[in-house]
Amino acid sequence: MASIFTKIVNGxxxxxxxxxxxxxxxxxxxxPNAKGHTLCIPKKEIDKIFDIEDDLYLGLMAFSKKIAVALEKAVPCKRVGMTVIGLEVPHAHVHLIPLNMMDDARFTSKVKLSDEEFKALAQAISNQL
Structure with a gap:
């Protein structure tokens, strides 16, 4: 069965x-843990990050770096943190989280955004690419 991320990739x-x-x-x-919390995924469904073949893994890291740089320009923060956990969805993914305090990276508190706020935020980050 396709993961939720594969369904997103497929539209x-x-x-x-x-x-x-x-x-x-x-x-x-x-x-999201914080405003701007972004997921970067390979389009190919692979369950575990370290099961990704080397070239695709390095490509995911380079892609994630590009997104993180744009994210830091668009969302005020001290830095963008990166984590790979992957227990909720069986599809390898990287979390990019704007950090202002350590709690932003702990997955213990969440922020709420409206549909309009999500759309504007996605556009603002995309504009920085």
Whole structure:
């Protein structure tokens, strides 16, 4: 069965898209730790990050870096943190989280945004690419 991320890649489920290329997709997390919390995924469904073949893995890291640089320009923060956990969705993914305090990276508190706020934020980050 396809993961929720594969359904997003295939256009079956909408997302707040920031960027994509032939191999990767970046979109806002709909249950964000902080404003601008972004997910970067390979379009190919691979369960575990370290099961990704080397070239695709390095490509995901380069793609994530590009998104992180744009994210830091668009969302005021001390830095953009990166984490790979991958327990909720069986599809490798990188979390990029604007950090102002350590709690932003702990997945213990969430921020709420309206549909309009998500759309404006995705566009603001995308504009920095």
């Amino acid at each position: 079956e489920i909408p997302c707040y898209k920031i960027a994509e290329d032939d191999n990767f997709l970046a979109f806002l997390d709909v249950n």
